[in-house]
Amino acid sequence: MALDQAGELARGAELYVTLEPCNHSGRTPPCTQRILASGIRRVVIGVSDPNPRVIGGGADYLRSNGISVDEGVLEEQCRELIRPFIKYITTSLPLIAMKAGLTLDGKISLKRGRRATITGPESHRFVHRLRDHYDALVVGIGTVIADDPLLTTRIPGKRGNDPVRVILDTHLRIDEDARVLHADSAAATWIFCGPDCASAKADRLRSEKVRVFSVACGRDGKLDLDRIVRLLAAENIMSVLVEGGARVHGEFIKRQLVDRVYLFYAPFFGGTGGNSVIECDEPFSSSLRITRSKARRYGSDVLIEGDVCYGNLET
Ligand SMILES: NC(=O)c1ccc[n+]([C@@H]2O[C@H](COP(=O)([O-])OP(=O)(O)OC[C@H]3O[C@@H](n4cnc5c(N)ncnc54)[C@H](OP(=O)(O)O)[C@@H]3O)[C@@H](O)[C@H]2O)c1
Incomplete structure (x- = not known):
């Protein structure tokens, strides 16, 4: 929704997310694809995805597609938000x-x-x-x-x-x-x-x-x-x-x-x-x-x- 609202303004921007973007299709298509399509340049992540089936997938995928990724930023606070x-x-x-x-x-x-x-x-x-x-x-x-x-x-x-x-x-x-x-x-x-x-x-x-x-x-x-x-x-x-x-x-x-x-x-x-x-x-x-x-x-x-x-x- 944020990327939809930002539209072209997202190109070259930094994205701050509580939870690692997913790299698989669940209720929504993979978030990583949406991020790549939007032209985001850097992603800052609070908590790595705790889903035992997808650990590491999203961050690694973004990196392998040229996006700069920082993980574990304010991790404790983010973890509390998504308990x-x-x-x-x-x-x-x-x-x-x-x-x-x-x-x-x-x-x-x-x-x-x-x-x-x-x-x-x-x-x-x-x-x-x-x-x-x-x-x-x-x-x-x-x-x-x-x-x-x-x-x-x-x-x-x-x-x-x-x-x-x-x-x-x-x-x-x-x-x-x-x-x-x-x-x-x-x-x-x-x-x-x-x-x-x-x-x-x-x-x-x-x-x-x-x-x-x-x-x-x-x-x-x-x-x-x-x-x-x-x-x-x-x-x-x-x-x-x-x-x-x-x-x-x-x-x-x-x-x-x-x-x-x-x-x-x-x-x-x-x-x-x-x-x-x-x-x-x-x-x-x-x-x-x-x-x-x-x-x-x-x-x-x-x-x-x-x-x-x-x-x-x-x-
Ligand atoms: N100050 C507060 O924060 C607060 C909050 C809530 C209530 N209260 C007060 O608490 C009092 C009510 O407490 P209460 O103990 O009489 O009633 P309750 O805990 O609200 O309800 C208990 C009833 O729920 C049914 N129940 C069904 N499955 C159950 C299960 N697995 N475990 C437990 N109960 C189950 C049972 O009746 P059946 O066998 O008929 O199903 C049981 O007698 C009232 O005075 C109320 O004003 C105070």
Whole structure:
């Protein structure tokens, strides 16, 4: 698109790209051919193509056709920008991030299964900017029932990108009037339910904007999250923001599916009545450690974000 816009101005110019231009036909023809045709003289590359099938192809091809190529410029920063793509292309799975607003004692609600505003407006604004960058959001039916959320991206002055809204609802308990099913949004809502749920309701729910997927349950009777994540990947979803609630976070963490966290801590204690940020039917001890962590303030909240490292905390 940039080369189309530049037209003849590209002749003799330098091209700065995050990712090594591809040298093969995928969804688009080879980028290298387009670069050669445009008359670009020099290409500066952030990250070499992580696709195991094409390593080195693009840069070498450009060099062999007389173009000057520099690689690895601001590599760390570029790698950060394209993390979902790197995870997807190397594992065929999406990057999965967990987001929660919680009290200092780790509660995401103040009364079990009830809606509560925990974090402030500055954090809420940042959450909408986060949504703008993800391909899909995941919530459990408990959250849909408690909060009746829209799950759209709302950024003042900008039409944000709405992620696909994914709801985990084994028995199709969702209210047919739930706001998430009727949101004014370019994106669809996908409901994952178990194999035995009422097909008449599933048929009523299905529309141009709502898809219902029936998936197997694991031995614990819960929807098989590993399978759902693979299904999302098969639908070209490269990044997923898991927004809760407690049980959904618990299962994603128990299965070690979370790569990254965004935890917004509000400066108060929630007490004993609400949901803890991770809950599970069977007790499990999580040895999840946050690495490369950063702390930032949003109003009176503190965001802790970082990558997840699974391992034995005792070692
Ligand atoms: N502060 C925050 O950031 C935040 C964000 C979201 C929600 N919340 C709060 O969290 C509370 C809701 O949490 P919750 O734990 O009750 O509900 P939840 O995590 O939203 O949903 C849990 C339900 O999802 C269904 N589900 C289907 N497959 C599942 C799977 N593989 N793993 C886990 N769940 C699966 C199950 O119901 P079925 O068996 O019927 O399918 C399960 O009971 C509410 O109070 C809400 O306000 C807070």
